[in-house]
Amino acid sequence: xxxxxxxxxxxxxxxxxxxxxxxxxxxxxxxxxxxxxxxxxxxxxxxxxxxxxxxxxxxxxxxxxxxxxxxxxxxxxxxxxxxxxxxxxxxxxxxxxxxxxxxxxxxxxxxxxxxxxxxxxxxxxxxxxxxxxxxxxxxxxxxxxxx
Amino acid sequence: xxxxxxxxxxxxxxxxxxxxxxxxxxxxxxxxxxxxxxxxxxxxxxxxxxxxxxxxxxxxxxxxxxxxxxxxxxxx
Numbered sequence: 001x002x003x004x005x006x007x008x009x010x011x012x013x014x015x016x017x018x019x020x021x022x023x024x025x026x027x028x029x030x031x032x033x034x035x036x037x038x039x040x041x042x043x044x045x046x047x048x049x050x051x052x053x054x055x056x057x058x059x060x061x062x063x064x065x066x067x068x069x070x071x072x073x074x075x076x077x078x079x080x081x082x083x084x085x086x087x088x089x090x091x092x093x094x095x096x097x098x099x100x101x102x103x104x105x106x107x108x109x110x111x112x113x114x115x116x117x118x119x120x121x122x123x124x125x126x127x128x129x130x131x132x133x134x135x136x137x138x139x140x141x142x143x144x145x146x147x
Numbered sequence: 148x149x150x151x152x153x154x155x156x157x158x159x160x161x162x163x164x165x166x167x168x169x170x171x172x173x174x175x176x177x178x179x180x181x182x183x184x185x186x187x188x189x190x191x192x193x194x195x196x197x198x199x200x201x202x203x204x205x206x207x208x209x210x211x212x213x214x215x216x217x218x219x220x221x222x223x
Binding site for chain 2: 099
């Protein structure tokens with residue numbers, strides 16, 4: 001169960017591969033039949049406007065605590081081997097990865113359900129806020145889009 | 148002392164990152180808001196946390212607590 005807050009750009013597929021090699025393969029080689037991933041990337045449009053950049057603010061400490069709580073809840077609810085959450089903060093550009101959640105299990109069903117839980121709970125409970133830079137001016141995102 | 152923190156759009160509206168209160172000035176999170184908000188009505192969708200756990204306006208506070216106020220979260 002790993003949480004990472006990144007202040008600079010990251011590659012979700014490199015993060016997946018590194019975590020599998022460094023952790024899963026040493027603890028659970030031959031046991032994880034399923035890995036499910038949600039990768040979120042910054043769009044260059046929102047609510048009909050072009051978006052040129054985005055500042056992602058968070059509440060250091062509470063963010064880690066809630067991502068940890070969410071991961072723990074998933075671990076208690078499903079028969080998982082491990083989970084990984086990586087989230088970007090700071091100033092980012094369109095096409096930059098924002099978030100990665102991944103779940104490993106023996107079988108695909110629980111891995112899919114757990115990854116869905118992790119991203120939906122992250123979006124509704126983890127203290128992050130997005131401020132979009134538009135062609136003219138900037139604005140705070142008021143609400144996340146429905147799933 | 149009670150440390151008060153504001154985040155995101157609320158920080159900009161308040162014009163400051165936070166505030167400090169003497170513990171005797173407020174006994175609940177709702178009272179903390181009244182002390183630091185300078186008459187601003189509490190937004191209906193305002194979120195509150197005490198020591199980094201989501202809480203409500205009736206949650207008691209005491210010396211050494213950190214209280215945070217912020218708008219709905221939009222991560223992911």
